[in-house]
Amino acid sequence: MIKDTSAQDVAVESKPNIKKIAGIILVSLLFIFFVVKALVSGASVSHSFERSSMQIAQVEMGDLVRDIVSNGRIVAANAPQIYSPEQGFVSLKVKAGDEVSLGQVVATVDSPELANQLKQETSEMERLKGELARQELDARSQTLQLTKLLDIAQVDLEAAQRENRRAHASMKSNLISQIDFEKAVDDLARAELTQRHAKEEVSIAKERLAFELASAxxxxxxxxxxxxELKRKINDLNILATVKGVVGNLIVQQRALVKKNDALMTLVDLSAYEVELNVAESYANDLGIGMQAEINIAGTTFLGKLSAISPExxxxxxxxxxxxxxxQLNGIRQNQQVSARVLLESxxxxxxxxxxxFMQSGGFYAFKVEGGIATKVDIQLGAISMREVEILSGLTAGDEIIISNYDEYSKADAFLLN
Incomplete structure (x- = not known):
C-alpha cells in the first residue's frame, strides 16, 4: 500500500510578487495615459503650454462696482475773465499773482470817444430843456390869447342877449320896427354861434398844446x-474784481489799445476748487451728471460728484x-495733480x-481650466470695471479660467498645461 506525500509537504510562506505589482502599475499608467490621450484627442488638443506663464483666476459671486480710473488736476471752480467794456487805452492796477478783493478796481479804460459823446449829449440835454421851457411859455401865451377870444365872445353873447330882450320888449310896445327886431334876433344867433365855436377852438388848442408839451x-x-446810459458806461470804465482771490494772468500790456469785449485778465477764486478729469473717449457715453467719484489728494480720499461734462x-x-x-482740506493748490475713480454702476x-x-480677444470665449487641460468655452460678459468683469453665461461660480493674453493659443480648442 502506497502512502501519501503529506509527510513530504512543507508549508511555504507566500511572498509578494514584485513583477506582478509592477505590471499592474504599468497597466494603470498606460490606462491613464490612453484615457488622457483619448480626452485630448476628443478635445482636439495639439499643443501644451506652461502653466506658470499664464494667469488663472477663479469665477466667484459678489458685488461689482463699474468704475473708471482717471488722472486730473485741481482747478478753480470760479475763474472769471475780465473784459474791456469799451474801446480805449487800458491802465492795469494789478499784476499777475496779486490778491484782490471783491469790488476792487483792477483796471481802468480811457475812452476819449465816450468822454466827447457825454459832452455832446449833455449839451443836447440843455438845448432840449430850453426848448421845453420855450414851448411851455408859448403854450401859456397861446392859451391866454384863446381865453381872451373866448371871453370876448362871451361878452358879445351877453350883449346880444340883452339887445334881444330889449327888442322883444319894444316889439310888444310897437316901439321898434320889424326890421330892427329881426336884426336883434340875428345878432343873438351870431353871438351864440361865435361863442360856441370859440369854446371848441379853445378846447382843441389846449389839447394840442398839451400834446406838444408832452412830446417835448x-x-x-x-x-x-x-x-x-453814457454815465453808466463811463463809470464801468473802472473795472472791478468780480471775485475775491488772486490775479491769474494778464492778457494785455499796460496802456494797450483794446477793443470792446477784449479779454484783459483772469481772476482765480481760491475759496472753491474742483477737479478736472480727462476721461477716455470710449467712456464718454457712460458718464452722467451727479455720478459719484473718489478723489485721491495727497494720499487722502474725498468723495465728490460729477458737476459738468464737456460736449467736446x-x-x-x-x-x-x-x-x-x-x-477739511488744507494746502490745496491750483493745477495740483490728483487721481480719481468715477463710480459708474454698482x-x-x-x-x-x-x-x-483675455478680453482683448473680444470677450466671447474663455479657456476653462480643469485639471491639466484648458478648454475653450463660449461666454457672455456684462458690466466691466477697472478690476473685474461680470460673467453673464458660460461659466459657473468656482470655475477657473485663464485671464492672460490668448494670442498664442487663440485658434486652439483645448491644450495641456504643463
Missing part, C-alpha cells in the same frame, strides 16, 4: 436816459468736472472674475 417832455426824458472731444478724451467738499451678487488681457 418825452424828448427830454429820452435824452436823460441817453445821458444816464479733444485728443480722444472728454473733460469732466468733479465738485467735492473742501472744508451691481449686487453677480458672477464675476478678475479682469485680464
Amino acid at each position: 417832455k418825452s424828448t427830454v426824458s429820452r435824452q436823460a436816459l441817453v445821458l444816464e 472731444v479733444k485728443n480722444r478724451q472728454v473733460t469732466a468736472r468733479v465738485r467735492f467738499d473742501q472744508q 451691481k449686487k451678487n453677480v458672477m464675476k472674475v478678475r479682469r485680464g488681457s
Whole structure:
C-alpha cells in the first residue's frame, strides 16, 4: 500500500510578487495615459503650454462696482475773465499773482470817444430843456390869447342877449320896427354861434398844446436816459474784481489799445476748487451728471460728484468736472495733480472674475481650466470695471479660467498645461 506525500509537504510562506505589482502599475499608467490621450484627442488638443506663464483666476459671486480710473488736476471752480467794456487805452492796477478783493478796481479804460459823446449829449440835454421851457411859455401865451377870444365872445353873447330882450320888449310896445327886431334876433344867433365855436377852438388848442408839451417832455426824458446810459458806461470804465482771490494772468500790456469785449485778465477764486478729469473717449457715453467719484489728494480720499461734462472731444478724451467738499482740506493748490475713480454702476451678487488681457480677444470665449487641460468655452460678459468683469453665461461660480493674453493659443480648442 502506497502512502501519501503529506509527510513530504512543507508549508511555504507566500511572498509578494514584485513583477506582478509592477505590471499592474504599468497597466494603470498606460490606462491613464490612453484615457488622457483619448480626452485630448476628443478635445482636439495639439499643443501644451506652461502653466506658470499664464494667469488663472477663479469665477466667484459678489458685488461689482463699474468704475473708471482717471488722472486730473485741481482747478478753480470760479475763474472769471475780465473784459474791456469799451474801446480805449487800458491802465492795469494789478499784476499777475496779486490778491484782490471783491469790488476792487483792477483796471481802468480811457475812452476819449465816450468822454466827447457825454459832452455832446449833455449839451443836447440843455438845448432840449430850453426848448421845453420855450414851448411851455408859448403854450401859456397861446392859451391866454384863446381865453381872451373866448371871453370876448362871451361878452358879445351877453350883449346880444340883452339887445334881444330889449327888442322883444319894444316889439310888444310897437316901439321898434320889424326890421330892427329881426336884426336883434340875428345878432343873438351870431353871438351864440361865435361863442360856441370859440369854446371848441379853445378846447382843441389846449389839447394840442398839451400834446406838444408832452412830446417835448418825452424828448427830454429820452435824452436823460441817453445821458444816464453814457454815465453808466463811463463809470464801468473802472473795472472791478468780480471775485475775491488772486490775479491769474494778464492778457494785455499796460496802456494797450483794446477793443470792446477784449479779454484783459483772469481772476482765480481760491475759496472753491474742483477737479478736472480727462476721461477716455470710449467712456464718454457712460458718464452722467451727479455720478459719484473718489478723489485721491495727497494720499487722502474725498468723495465728490460729477458737476459738468464737456460736449467736446479733444485728443480722444472728454473733460469732466468733479465738485467735492473742501472744508477739511488744507494746502490745496491750483493745477495740483490728483487721481480719481468715477463710480459708474454698482451691481449686487453677480458672477464675476478678475479682469485680464483675455478680453482683448473680444470677450466671447474663455479657456476653462480643469485639471491639466484648458478648454475653450463660449461666454457672455456684462458690466466691466477697472478690476473685474461680470460673467453673464458660460461659466459657473468656482470655475477657473485663464485671464492672460490668448494670442498664442487663440485658434486652439483645448491644450495641456504643463
